Amino acid sequence: xxxxxxxxxxxMFWEEQDVIKEALVEHFFVDGAWTSPLLMEILYNGYKSIxxxxxxxxxxxIEENRFGLVGDVPSLFNSIVGIExxxxxxxxxxxxxxxRNVTKLGCMIVEIFVLDYLFRYHIWFI
Numbered sequence: 449x450x451x452x453x454x455x456x457x458x459x460m461f462w463e464e465q466d467v468i469k470e471a472l473v474e475h476f477f478v479d480g481a482w483t484s485p486l487l488m489e490i491l492y493n494g495y496k497s498i499x500x501x502x503x504x505x506x507x508x509x510i511e512e513n514r515f516g517l518v519g520d521v522p523s524l525f526n527s528i529v530g531i532e533x534x535x536x537x538x539x540x541x542x543x544x545x546x547x548r549n550v551t552k553l554g555c556m557i558v559e560i561f562v563l564d565y566l567f568r569y570h571i572w573f574i
């Protein structure tokens with residue numbers, strides 16, 4: 449594979465942070481019928497955790513002001529399909545449990561949104 453082909457192929461797996469954040473806000477808040485402060489908190493905490501590289505699933509990463517996929521696309525999709533998301537259960541809610549659950553849910557939502565976005569707009573023609 450030529451170097452120029454590799455550069456253009458690598459570009460399919462990345463998108464600028466501002467583009468993703470704008471699409472995320474438009475999808476969840478502009479197109480939605482209502483805006484929830486809880487949803488805002490969930491998405492903000494998820495984004496903040498991914499940006500700090502504190503996620504557990506690690507499907508996407510942020511480098512050089514861009515969102516990117518972690519790993520090659522076929523193995524990434526195989527690992528995503530095999531994941532079973534379990535409901536988040538908290539028996540005795542504490543502030544720490546609340547924060548952890550909000551962040552975990554936010555990470556899942558933001559990562560799935562980024563995967564969907566990159567697949568729809570960049571990877572669909574592979």
